[in-house]
Amino acid sequence: xxxxxxxxxxxxxxxxxxxxxxxxxxxxxxxxxxxxxxxxxxxxxxxxxxxxxxxxxxxxxxxxxxxxxxxxxxxxxxxxxxxxxxxxxxxxxxxxxxxxxxxxxxxxxxxxxxxxxxxxxxxxxxxxxxxxxxxxxxxxxxxxxxxxxxxxxxxxxxxxxxxxxxxxxxxxxxxxxxxxxxxxxxxxxxxxxxxxxxxxxxxxxxxxxxxxxxxxxxxxxxxxxxxxxxxxxxxxxxxxxxxxxxxxxxxxxxxxxxxxxxxxxxxxxxxxxxxxxxxxxxxxxxxxxxxxxxxxxxxxxxxxxxxxxxxxxxxxxxxxxxxxxxxxxxxxxxxxxxxxxxxxxxxxxxxxxxxxxxxxxxxxxxxxxxxxxxxxxxxxxxxxxxxxxxxxxxxxxxxxxxxxxxxxxxxxxxxxxxxxxxxxxxxxxxxxxxxxxxxxxxxxxxxxxxxxxxxxxxxxxxxxxxxxxxxxxxxxxxxxxxxxxxxxxxxxxxxxxxxxxxxxxxxxxxxxxxxxxxxxxxxxxxxxxxxxxxxxxxxxxxxxxxxxxxxxxxxxxxxxxxxxxxxxxxxxxxxxxxxxxxxxxxxxxxxxxxxxxxxxxxxxxxxxxxxxxxxxxxxxxxxxxxxxxxxxx
Ligand code: ATP
Ligand code: MG
Numbered sequence: 001x002x003x004x005x006x007x008x009x010x011x012x013x014x015x016x017x018x019x020x021x022x023x024x025x026x027x028x029x030x031x032x033x034x035x036x037x038x039x040x041x042x043x044x045x046x047x048x049x050x051x052x053x054x055x056x057x058x059x060x061x062x063x064x065x066x067x068x069x070x071x072x073x074x075x076x077x078x079x080x081x082x083x084x085x086x087x088x089x090x091x092x093x094x095x096x097x098x099x100x101x102x103x104x105x106x107x108x109x110x111x112x113x114x115x116x117x118x119x120x121x122x123x124x125x126x127x128x129x130x131x132x133x134x135x136x137x138x139x140x141x142x143x144x145x146x147x148x149x150x151x152x153x154x155x156x157x158x159x160x161x162x163x164x165x166x167x168x169x170x171x172x173x174x175x176x177x178x179x180x181x182x183x184x185x186x187x188x189x190x191x192x193x194x195x196x197x198x199x200x201x202x203x204x205x206x207x208x209x210x211x212x213x214x215x216x217x218x219x220x221x222x223x224x225x226x227x228x229x230x231x232x233x234x235x236x237x238x239x240x241x242x243x244x245x246x247x248x249x250x251x252x253x254x255x256x257x258x259x260x261x262x263x264x265x266x267x268x269x270x271x272x273x274x275x276x277x278x279x280x281x282x283x284x285x286x287x288x289x290x291x292x293x294x295x296x297x298x299x300x301x302x303x304x305x306x307x308x309x310x311x312x313x314x315x316x317x318x319x320x321x322x323x324x325x326x327x328x329x330x331x332x333x334x335x336x337x338x339x340x341x342x343x344x345x346x347x348x349x350x351x352x353x354x355x356x357x358x359x360x361x362x363x364x365x366x367x368x369x370x371x372x373x374x375x376x377x378x379x380x381x382x383x384x385x386x387x388x389x390x391x392x393x394x395x396x397x398x399x400x401x402x403x404x405x406x407x408x409x410x411x412x413x414x415x416x417x418x419x420x421x422x423x424x425x426x427x428x429x430x431x432x433x434x435x436x437x438x439x440x441x442x443x444x445x446x447x448x449x450x451x452x453x454x455x456x457x458x459x460x461x462x463x464x465x466x467x468x469x470x471x472x473x474x475x476x477x478x479x480x481x482x483x484x485x486x487x488x489x490x491x492x493x494x495x496x497x498x499x500x501x502x503x504x505x506x507x508x509x510x511x512x513x514x515x516x517x518x519x520x521x522x523x524x525x526x527x528x529x530x531x532x533x534x535x536x537x538x539x540x541x542x543x544x545x546x547x548x549x550x551x552x553x554x555x556x557x558x559x560x561x562x563x564x565x566x567x568x569x570x571x572x573x574x575x576x577x578x579x580x581x582x583x584x585x586x587x588x589x590x591x592x593x594x595x596x597x598x599x600x601x602x603x604x605x606x607x608x609x610x611x612x613x614x615x616x617x618x619x620x621x622x623x624x625x626x627x628x629x630x631x632x633x
Contacts, residue, residue, distance in 0.1 A: 003404040004415070005489075007268075011418040011449075018418070019450055023047060023256075025263035026057045026299065029229040032256070036447060042468045042475060043455065044447035046257035047232035054236050055131035056227040057259050058298035059094060062087045062274075069275060070303035073326055074120045077309030077318055078167035079198070084303075085120065090127075092223075093120070097128035099223035100216045104159050104192040108133035108228055111238070113157035113190065114284075115148060115179055117141045117166030118308035121196045121213065122284050123294050125161045130236050130255070133228035134158075137238045140285025141166050141175065142592045147614035148182035154250055154457065155238055156188045165201035169310055176203035232256025238457045239287060241390040243615040244595045245480070245498060249466065250457035251287075251390050254450075258393060259299060261419075261451025262291055265394045266300035268402040268418065269386070270361065272330045274301030277356075279322060280332035281307060286593050287390040288363065292332050296394075302330075311337050316344035320352040327356040334364040336594030338375045339525055343547065349378040359384050363395070365595050366493055366511055368518045369410045387413035387493055389479060391467070393451045396420050396444070396479070397491050411515070412490040419449030423476070424483055427497070430471040439509075441497055442483040443476040482509055499598055501530025501538045506576050510598065513540055513579065516572040520565050522546050527588050528579060529602040539580035541605055543625055545588060552584045583628045589621040597622075605629050 001009070011018040016035040023032070032050030059071070067088040074083045085093065106112055112129050114136050116122035122138070129136040137155040139148055152160070160183075166173045176195070183189060193206070196213045205212075236255045240248035266272045270292075278297035282288035284306075297304035305326060311319055322328065341348070359382045360375065367385045376383045385408065386398035399406050399414040408414065416422035424433040424440030433440040446468075456463040470478040482494040495511035502508075510528040517526045525545040530538040544565070552558035562582045569578045589597045592615055600610040604626050616622065 004400055004406060007400070007403045008416060008418045012421045015419070015447075015449070019046070019260065022264040022450075023050075023260045025267065026052060026259045027061050028052045028256075032232060038447040042446045042448075042464060042477065043460075044452075045233050046254065046450040047260065050232040050256050051229040052232060052256050052259060053130065053227040053229055054255055054259055054295060055094060055127045057263070058127060058295055059087060059091050060227060062298075062301050063091060066275060066301055070277070070326075071298060072120055072123060073277070073303055073305045075305060075307050075309070075322060076119070076167075077307075077313055078170065079200070079308070083120065090124075093124045094127040094131060095223045095225045096217050096220045097121070097124040098131045098225040099220040100194065100211075100213070101128055101134065101159060102132060102225065103216065103220075104194060104211060106132065106134050106158050108230070109135070110158040111135045111137050111155045113152060113155055113160045114138040115141060115160060115162045115175060116196070116284070117163055117175070118283060118306055119163065119196065119198070120306065121161070121163070123306060126237075126284070126290075126294055131225060131227050133230045133234060135235050135237050138285055138290070139240075140283060140592055142285070142617075143614065145178045145181035145185060148178060149185035150614075151240060152182055152186040152190065153188050157190050159192045159194060160190045161194045161196070163196040164198055164203050167200060167308070169313060172200050174201040174203070176201070180204075180206070230255055233454070235454065237290065239290060239390060242286070242591045242593045242595055243612065244591055244597065245496065245599060247612060248615070249391075249462070250459070251453045252455050252457045253393060254454050257450030257452075258295070261394050261449065262296040263299050266296050266302075268400045269395055269398055270296070270330050271358065271402045272297060272300050272302050276329040277303045277305065277326045278330045278332070279305040279307070279319070279326070279328040281311065281319065281337055282332065282334070287393060288332065288334075291393055311340055312344055316341055316348035317351045320349060320354060323354055323357050324352040329356055329358050330361070331357060331359070332361045332363070334594050335362055335367045335371055336365060336590070338362065338371050342371065342374055343524060346378060354379065354381070357381055359401075361386055361398075363388060363413075364593065366495070367411070367413070368515055370518050372410055382408065384408060385413040387491070391453045392448070393453070396422065397493075409490050412486075412492050415489045415491065421445035422491070424485060425471055425474070425476070427471075430474050436485055436487045439482060439484045439494060441471065442479045442481045442491070442493070443471065444479070445476055448477055501540055503530075503538055503540065503576060504536040508540065508577050510540070512573060513542070513569060513577050516569045516577070517542055517544060517565055517579075517582070519572070520568050522548055522551055522561065523565065525588055527596045527598060527601055529598050529605060531580070531602060531605040533580070540577065542579040542582040543585050543588060543601065543628075544582055545586065546584055549584070549586070558584055583625075585621070585624045585628070587618055587621045587624070589625070590617045591615040592617045601625055
């Protein structure tokens with residue numbers, strides 16, 4: 001048995017011993033008396049009886065050994081700001097923010113909604129919340145008033161922390177009017193709003209409700225706010241899933257289990273060491289931002305880069321210039337961002353000294369082979385795909401190089417991560433598919449490991465019914481993704497369970513067809529959906545973004561290219577998988593976190609209402625598809 005196989009086996013066979021050992025990676029104010037309480041499945045309670053604090057583990061405990069080392073590195077290519085906060089400075093800022101929140105009436109267990117651009121005050125606010133035992137509920141700054149209002153009503157925050165504006169590609173995006181509108185729409189009215197004024201956009205204040213951060217901070221410069229030691233099971237935050245498949249779910253996370261899970265992942269997965277720099281290009285509004293911009297790196301004693309700006313402004317080398325400047329050792333991004341870079345000048349990648357960088361981790365969506373190969377070759381560094389969900393908070397599948405070095409396989413996020421008893425089940429019968437190379441639903445046997453969701457915020461029934469009851473006759477956690485596992489234990493994610501199409505009785509994963517189409521040299525990106533067809537039940541429809549759109553400039557050229565692409569699919573997968581049409585668009589509809597909105601594309605193709613589109617990045621993308629499938633008369 002390999003070292004990793006044994007490590008994983010121990011984590012499943014004797015989770016108490018395994019996790020008790022991992023729990024030593026963090027500080028406890030009171031030791032726990034029970035590792036895992038799974039008396040009431042599927043609700044798992046980790047490190048029962050223990051008391052700890054996330055903020056203490058992320059900030060305070062590093063003061064002695066590395067108080068003057070960098071903790072938070074803020075870089076904005078939007079406002080041309082750059083500022084490094086040491087652990088000591090971060091400690092001071094977080095205490096000031098905590099004192100302000102206390103003054104505004106926030107108590108332990110209260111929710112604080114954070115609606116902020118990528119500025120240091122957002123991280124201060126998150127850390128200040130967990131410091132005093134309040135729950136943060138970060139809402140991605142790109143959401144507009146209706147999405148924000150629904151989250152305000154769900155979280156019922158005592159206080160909202162916000163800013164005058166964000167900035168994207170040089171354009172100021174005002175936040176305050178959207179926030180005011182959201183509070184107007186919402187049934188719940190937060191008592192206070194704390195405003196960080198960046199001087200980007202003038203805004204009106206509501207008397208008695210809105211407070212000014214700078215003014216309050218000035219009064220609390222010397223604030224000393226001790227950490228509130230909370231039960232390990234005390235919720236640290238709530239966060240919504242991306243809403244790719246429907247109404248977002250409010251994920252509730254604990255304190256102790258999360259801290260242990262992140263600390264362990266920094267060691268075994270990311271191999272980040274204290275004193276080094278971690279750079280995650282995500283946003284604090286997403287789970288990657290929570291786990292791997294704010295908490296994970298800081299818990300590990302690393303500096304973390306918080307970057308406000310685009311990956312291609314001022315030029316496509318900006319990220320790599322930060323890698324060089326701050327000697328980044330571990331980097332985390334998403335395939336969608338890599339595809340953006342792929343369209344730029346490849347020379348950008350060789351302009352900077354990247355010798356500090358050990359690996360680039362990618363997650364969030366399937367990493368197609370062409371994209372993986374391109375970035376691996378351009379960087380000359382290991383690319384490590386990792387598969388997980390907002391619900392789990394940290395990777396389910398990846399390569400744990402910190403336990404034992406192992407090769408990656410293109411197209412596979414890797415093996416089951418320690419702590420996760422991952423299985424593939426037959427969707428119809430619920431039978432386990434133990435032999436390799438069989439396609440099934442990816443499920444996790446309970447209890448979920450530390451760090452995963454405790455429940456759906458204020459909705460235990462939705463937690464049980466949504467996640468644990470989808471497979472007949474078994475209580476297992478469903479990821480709602482299809483997968484396959486090879487002889488070596490490597491998983492391949494084949495798409496979401498609702499992304500399977502049925503062409504004349506053949507069940508096809510849209511992901512497989514997309515992979516095939518992506519291998520055409522002129523295809524930058526593609527989405528495939530199943531569309532109802534009276535003859536075949538369903539047919540595959542493909543929408544592709546071209547690297548060189550001029551090759552489809554005329555209808556004749558487009559038809560020729562369409563034929564070429566269909567031939568690729570015929571050769572690789574067979575004629576049964578050939579899409580009925582391959583259409584060319586300038587941009588694909590995605591969630592703001594970069595995930596393809598297949599359900600919306602499918603609805604448009606079937607002339608149905610695309611449903612909840614609050615998470616869409618660019619509404620014109622869907623319009624382009626509408627115009628193609630049902631041209632305006
Ligand atoms: P919702 O659950 O609200 O529909 P969502 O599933 O898009 O939204 P997230 O939790 O942000 O919300 O995304 C998790 C999903 O993203 C996974 O279930 C999987 O479908 C996809 N995913 C994440 N990482 C990978 C990866 N490395 N490879 C393939 N798919 C991935
Ligand atoms: Mg999901």
